[in-house]
Amino acid sequence: MKASPEAQSRLLDLQAVDTALAQLAHRRKSLPELAEIDAVAREISALEDERARAQVAVDDLERDISRFEKDIEQVRLRKSRDQARLDAGGALREIEGLQHELATLNRRQSELEDAELELMEQKETADAALAEVQQRINAAVGRRDEAERRRDEAYGEITKEQEFKSSARGPLAADLPADLVALYDKIRLDSGLGAALFQSGRCGGCRIELYGADLARVKAAAADDVVRCEECRRIMVRTKESGL
Known part of the structure; x- marks a missing residue:
């Protein structure tokens, strides 16, 4: 030639x-922000899994506490009925039976309330763990958003340079x-x-x-x-x- x-x-x-x-x-494909965004995305995914597990723990405790509250309420209602019958008087045998049942119900109520209190303390801990992982998610999302902002800013600068270089290439190649x-x-x-x-x-x-x-x-x-x-x-x- x-x-x-x-x-x-x-x-x-x-x-x-x-x-x-x-x-x-090459710079567009290898911006450090891209690796950062990928890393944070993986972190957020792992944190979302952790948050889901923490939410399940909270939900389970709430369900158990609700069940205990219903049981306690049933004991209170039965105590109220027995006390009303006791206050109304009656045969000695019946009164002794009601007194025995009230004592049993009092013990049962105390046991249920102690168990409920323990669950409420566990739920407080679980709520704190859920709030903590949500804070970590929020922080990671903030880092991701900032990295995406810097990536988009870099993309804008690269695009401008590419357009400038491409506009110079056309006439140069056309003259050859x-x-x-x-x-x-x-x-x-x-x-x-x-x-x-x-x-x-x-x-x-x-x-x-x-x-x-x-x-x-x-x-x-x-x-x-x-x-x-x-x-x-x-x-x-x-x-x-x-x-x-």
Whole structure:
């Protein structure tokens, strides 16, 4: 392929723009905020599981306390009925039976109230644990939101730079021979770098130094020959800096 030395030299400008665009694309995909957001998301997921377990513990205790309250209320109602019957008087045998039953109900009520008190203390602890894990969730969500804000801010800056670089690339590529740009783009898409400066006997793409026949081939090539590296196949652009 043939192309003027000027056109080949301008390939380096095009490559500089494409390299900048590639770096911006890599930066977009590797922002530290992305890893932070992923880590916090996993933390929130684990905390949500912990919160669910804490909520189940609270719900179970509330259900048990409610059951004890119903049992205690039933004992109180029965005590009230027995006391009313006792106050109304009656046969000695019946009175003794009511007194015995009231004593039994008093013990039962005391046992139920002690058990309920213990459950209420457990629920207080469970409520505190639930509130604590919810606080940790809120803090993690706050960190995630802040990381997302910084990510979006960085995305905005990257997008502006990409738009600026892309707007410069179009006219630059349009001024070059179409076949040269097509070859350059094919190489670049395959390897990430389409053209590089040949300098001090070394390919700027793969950094391999040329000797003997390979170097003689480059030196002997006409100025408008498009020379490619035998190793990496990239276009080697020769300029005054090449030292040929």
